Amino acid sequence: MFFCCWGGGAVYSQEFLPTFETIPEGASVPKVEKFNGKSDSLFFNDGVRRIDFVLVYEDEDMKEIDKNRTFQKRKQRREYFEASLMKMGMELEAARSVVDEKLLFVKVHMPWDVLCTYAEVLHIKLPIQPNDLSTTSSPFNFLSCITRHFYPSEDLIAKETEYFTAPFEKDRLEYFYVKDRDLFFTPSMRSRMAYYILSRAPYEVRGNIKKFGVTKLLDGGVYKAAYPLHDCRFNVRSKEDECPNERYLLYNEWAHPKSFYKMQPLDLIRKYYGEKIGIYFAWLGFYTAMLALAAIVGLGCFIYGYTTQETSTWSKEVCDPLIGGNIVMCPQCDKECTYWRLNSTCESSKKLCIFDNYGTLVFAVFMAIWVTVFLEFWKRYQAELEYEWDTVEFLEQEEQPRPEYEAKCNHERINPVTRVKEKVPYTACGRCIRVSLGIGTVLFWIVLILASVVAIIVYRLAVFFSFSTRLQSDLKELEPFKEYVTAQMATSVTASIISFVVIMVLNILYERVAIWITDFELPRTKTDYENSLTLKMFLFQFVNYYSSCFYIAFAKGKVVGYPGQPVYLLGKYRNEECDPGGCLIELTTQLTVIMGGKAIWNNIQEVLLPWMKNLIFRYCTRVGSEKVIPRWEQDYQLQPIGKLGLFYEYLEMVIQFGFVTLFVASFPLAPVLALVNNLFEIRVDAWKIITQFRRMVPEKAQDIGAWQPILQGVAILAVASNAMIIAFTSDMIPRLVYYWSFSVYPYGEHSSHTMQGYINNTLSVFDIQDFSNKIHAVSLSYFRYRDFRYPPGHHRQYEYSIYYWHVIAAKMAFIIVVEHIVYLTKFVLSYVIPDVPYTVREQIKREKYLSQVILHETNLKLVTKRLKPVADKILKHNEDKEEEIMDLYF
Numbered sequence: 001m002f003f004c005c006w007g008g009g010a011v012y013s014q015e016f017l018p019t020f021e022t023i024p025e026g027a028s029v030p031k032v033e034k035f036n037g038k039s040d041s042l043f044f045n046d047g048v049r050r051i052d053f054v055l056v057y058e059d060e061d062m063k064e065i066d067k068n069r070t071f072q073k074r075k076q077r078r079e080y081f082e083a084s085l086m087k088m089g090m091e092l093e094a095a096r097s098v099v100d101e102k103l104l105f106v107k108v109h110m111p112w113d114v115l116c117t118y119a120e121v122l123h124i125k126l127p128i129q130p131n132d133l134s135t136t137s138s139p140f141n142f143l144s145c146i147t148r149h150f151y152p153s154e155d156l157i158a159k160e161t162e163y164f165t166a167p168f169e170k171d172r173l174e175y176f177y178v179k180d181r182d183l184f185f186t187p188s189m190r191s192r193m194a195y196y197i198l199s200r201a202p203y204e205v206r207g208n209i210k211k212f213g214v215t216k217l218l219d220g221g222v223y224k225a226a227y228p229l230h231d232c233r234f235n236v237r238s239k240e241d242e243c244p245n246e247r248y249l250l251y252n253e254w255a256h257p258k259s260f261y262k263m264q265p266l267d268l269i270r271k272y273y274g275e276k277i278g279i280y281f282a283w284l285g286f287y288t289a290m291l292a293l294a295a296i297v298g299l300g301c302f303i304y305g306y307t308t309q310e311t312s313t314w315s316k317e318v319c320d321p322l323i324g325g326n327i328v329m330c331p332q333c334d335k336e337c338t339y340w341r342l343n344s345t346c347e348s349s350k351k352l353c354i355f356d357n358y359g360t361l362v363f364a365v366f367m368a369i370w371v372t373v374f375l376e377f378w379k380r381y382q383a384e385l386e387y388e389w390d391t392v393e394f395l396e397q398e399e400q401p402r403p404e405y406e407a408k409c410n411h412e413r414i415n416p417v418t419r420v421k422e423k424v425p426y427t428a429c430g431r432c433i434r435v436s437l438g439i440g441t442v443l444f445w446i447v448l449i450l451a452s453v454v455a456i457i458v459y460r461l462a463v464f465f466s467f468s469t470r471l472q473s474d475l476k477e478l479e480p481f482k483e484y485v486t487a488q489m490a491t492s493v494t495a496s497i498i499s500f501v502v503i504m505v506l507n508i509l510y511e512r513v514a515i516w517i518t519d520f521e522l523p524r525t526k527t528d529y530e531n532s533l534t535l536k537m538f539l540f541q542f543v544n545y546y547s548s549c550f551y552i553a554f555a556k557g558k559v560v561g562y563p564g565q566p567v568y569l570l571g572k573y574r575n576e577e578c579d580p581g582g583c584l585i586e587l588t589t590q591l592t593v594i595m596g597g598k599a600i601w602n603n604i605q606e607v608l609l610p611w612m613k614n615l616i617f618r619y620c621t622r623v624g625s626e627k628v629i630p631r632w633e634q635d636y637q638l639q640p641i642g643k644l645g646l647f648y649e650y651l652e653m654v655i656q657f658g659f660v661t662l663f664v665a666s667f668p669l670a671p672v673l674a675l676v677n678n679l680f681e682i683r684v685d686a687w688k689i690i691t692q693f694r695r696m697v698p699e700k701a702q703d704i705g706a707w708q709p710i711l712q713g714v715a716i717l718a719v720a721s722n723a724m725i726i727a728f729t730s731d732m733i734p735r736l737v738y739y740w741s742f743s744v745y746p747y748g749e750h751s752s753h754t755m756q757g758y759i760n761n762t763l764s765v766f767d768i769q770d771f772s773n774k775i776h777a778v779s780l781s782y783f784r785y786r787d788f789r790y791p792p793g794h795h796r797q798y799e800y801s802i803y804y805w806h807v808i809a810a811k812m813a814f815i816i817v818v819e820h821i822v823y824l825t826k827f828v829l830s831y832v833i834p835d836v837p838y839t840v841r842e843q844i845k846r847e848k849y850l851s852q853v854i855l856h857e858t859n860l861k862l863v864t865k866r867l868k869p870v871a872d873k874i875l876k877h878n879e880d881k882e883e884e885i886m887d888l889y890f
Contacts, residue, residue: 030082030092030106039628040238042229044093044107050182053108053194054632055214056225059096074222081203081217082106088197089114098629103224105632110194115185118193119168125390126184127163127177128850131843152253152265160267164847165390188274188698191228195697198226213404227694230635231272234691246272247690255686264682266385273689274698275389279382280646281682283704284653286381288678290374294660294671297366301359301668309353313755314735319346323759330563330766330785333574339783342759352585355666356730364665364722365822371661371715372826376833382703383836387843391702405524425522438517442536445510446543452502453547460495460576461569492586496593499548503594504601510540515644526699530647531706537651538710545594545655549663552587553721553729562798563766563785577786584730587666595659595670599677602652607684610639610692638694645696649685650707653678657711661718665725719826723818727811734762737803737810761803767792 042051057078060071082092090108097103110118119126148154163177178184185193195214202212203222217223232238234251250268253259264285270278309315318324324343331337386392409423514536523529557578561567567575578586617637642648656677660670689696727733738758763784770792782792788804790796 030086030094032094032096032104038240038630039634040232040240040243040631042231042240042243042631044091044109049091049093049109049111050187050190051107051229051632052110052187052190053198053226053228054635055106055108055198055223056636057104057106057223058102059104074220077203077217077220078222080205081201081214081222084201084203085197088201089117090194090197095630095632097633098627099633103636105630105636107632108194108198110190110197112181114197115190115193116168116170116173118196119185119189120170122193122196123167124189124193125165126168128166128175129164129177131162131164150261151263152259152268156249157253157265157268160271162388164850166847166850186271187228187231188271191695192274192698192700194228215404225636225640225694227635227640228697229631230695232631233634250686251690255683255690257683260679260683264686267388270389273696274700275391276699276701277646277689277696278389279385279701279704280649281686282381282385283378284649284678284682284685286378287374287653287657288675288682290370290377291660291671291675291678294367294370295675297363298664298668298671301357301363302354302672304359305354305357305668308357309350312350312353312357314758315349315353317756317759318349319343327760327763328780328783329763330771330783332577342763342784348585355588355668356584356732358732360665360668360730361726361732363668364726365818367661367664367671368719368722368822369825369829371718372829373833375712375715376830376835379835380833380837383840386702387840391700392844401524402526402529404519405522408522434521438521438532438536441513441517442539445506445513445540449506449540449543449547452506453551456495456499456502456548457551457569457576459498460491461574463491463494492589493593496548496590497597499590500594500597503544506544507541510544511537514540527705530644533644533647534650534706534710537647538654541651541655542658545598546658546662549587549590549594552583552590553663553666553725556583556586558728562764562787562789563783564770564798584666584725587663587725587729591659591663591667591670595656595673598652598655599673603680603684607688607692610688613639614692635694639692641689641693641696645699650704653681654707654710654714658714661714662721663725664718665722666729715826719819719822720815723815723822726818727814731762733811733814734807737807738762741806762786762788764789764801765791766798 041047043049044051060075085108086092090110093107093109095105095107097105166176168176176184198214200212201214202210203217204211214223214226218226230247232240232243232245232248234247234255237245237248246268250265250272253262254265254269264281266278266282266285269281321343324346325341327342328339329342331339405425408425411424411427413424413427514533517536518529518533521532523532556576559567560575560577569575614637656674660674664670735755735758738761739753739755764787765782766785767782768780788801788807789798790801792798
């Protein structure tokens, strides 16, 4: 007999479900067995039944406060839960800890019949026959003698046989490729099915209210831990005959520093940790490989800028004492700031030449095309992995409701597809309320981030005044720094550091809020939950990380007025101005601080903290060398993996992807830094999950989920962002207008293509008599400021000049032309590059055909065989009738 669970459409066998009313509170619990002394054993004491999962709890009977009602309730819930597991067909065995006698380890085993039942429930795909399609040989096979050194050793990690697969059906077991029952279901499959049962086994029943799931018991302290076992120690090969030593192989061929140059063993990662972990490392490896090309081009752009900084005409004019030294600039703040000479910014103008050059324009266009190629080829590679890892139809077949969703199903509705009544946790109105509350909370936190950005802007304005007065003073202590440090640079660096600290603090606070909101929304499946949380977290992180960069790129120095009528923020602080060369160098500083600080902080958080925790735990629980610690207790001493798994790893890489693409026009070294970081990130993440964390529960995943459309959105935004940075943040368009303007309109005094006189042309004149703050007496009657305005004495003095409007027109034209060209190129590339390779499509068709022939045509043969006697009888009856009619006729 079969029936459907609430809202999920999943089918369960009645034989393996507990009858709640027949499980007494004092049900039997697994007997505590004595440890057999084998430290790497993965089996029960009988050496036959494999351990599929481990539960850990503290024995209340050994505590003096065992009469406390809380501990009694925990004990009753645990006994009920374990009785439910046994009623569902699981086999349990308990063992007391070698290190701490109060700890008990409950080992969980799934017998063959239970495995077959839940493999069908979860639609797990299993082999039906070996793959008979020949694979196309690579045209670069002649290089295999060289390239094989960059791959894991085939002697240790052999290539797995490829099979055609089909969703498992218990009644058709004979049609599946079963060579050995003990190896037919891999350990990761067994652990996944075990966790599925643990997540749905009840632990308390009161009338119509049923409480279930090991997650709730972990949160309530009934169990201290629940995890599948690692198959061996990471640095020592197991001596057990049945142990595959996959953890040991992964450490030596993947996570060990000596293997940093080798390709990742993705098939073994997927086999050991599941598809969800495998797809993350596949994406990270592919992204890193594609970054290599971007890093080479970006490094070439940087080298070009570095070598040409001394030959830049406009930079030499700034540093020339006869040109820049004779140009007196207006004070950069009110009251205390004094007039200053342009050549005091000589060093910063040279640094600006490194990043603000024509090579940057070429690199920005290249990156817009690169990101399209990256996303399109990733889709192709992902399609290959979907086929190889049997996740092509995962979302349609295998996605089950979350236990938290099932527990709240108390409303009925008509399923729009099946037109059958089903249980849901909320009405349509209740869902709208939950979603609206989530949206409102996210918007509130985004506004909070924007408020923090405004606060940092106010800090910049206030501190800039302090730095300006000190650097322009005659203090001897500051003399060595005046040549290299300007007020803008000092303000930018300190503000970037404070901004980074604020970003980290807001991240910690918002993370908990986002999880709470998503839990409140109660998404149906794990994929829905992760997609909802992903969108919330990314929106917040996008504003949190990028808001300060967008301010510098598109807001700072754009609305400052002119010396006679400056613009004030909050009526008190004079708006910031950019350096005479623009705000590009400040944007580069901001990106460097945030990217570098983020990488250092993440490594401390992800690597150093777990290592320190494990070190302290081992020190506190150390035992004598004569004691043998079993496999399950060795894993208990490791750190538990977070509930969100690799969510933060994805978030970290996508934020980095944003820095690499959105602002690459201001910082061509961003791909280089990202490449170096990712080369370490792959091995650090591998080392972390292999050596420092318990084994994760294997999970299925078809793709990278909601991160894919987020990456596509960032790629589209990057085109507009970089075009606007070149147009409005850098000084490239004004220079191009000046260079080509001699034949169009007589700007300046040049009569041919030259950059001579450019600096003088970009600085407007202001009469000192029109300046309200005449505090410092100077011999000059005028000074200069960065803008395109008419000079004093003109009938439209201090208004924008015709040159300003020509530059604005050129900037807008540049943005429109570049955007349309790049978007057209992206569209053509997306159309030309198919998402699924031809060979993969053919293999999918072949697999579907075999599934139909083997699993479905068998039924047709059986029906035909059963109907044949009936058909023969009808045929004979018809023949007899025909004979009678013929006899009557004749």
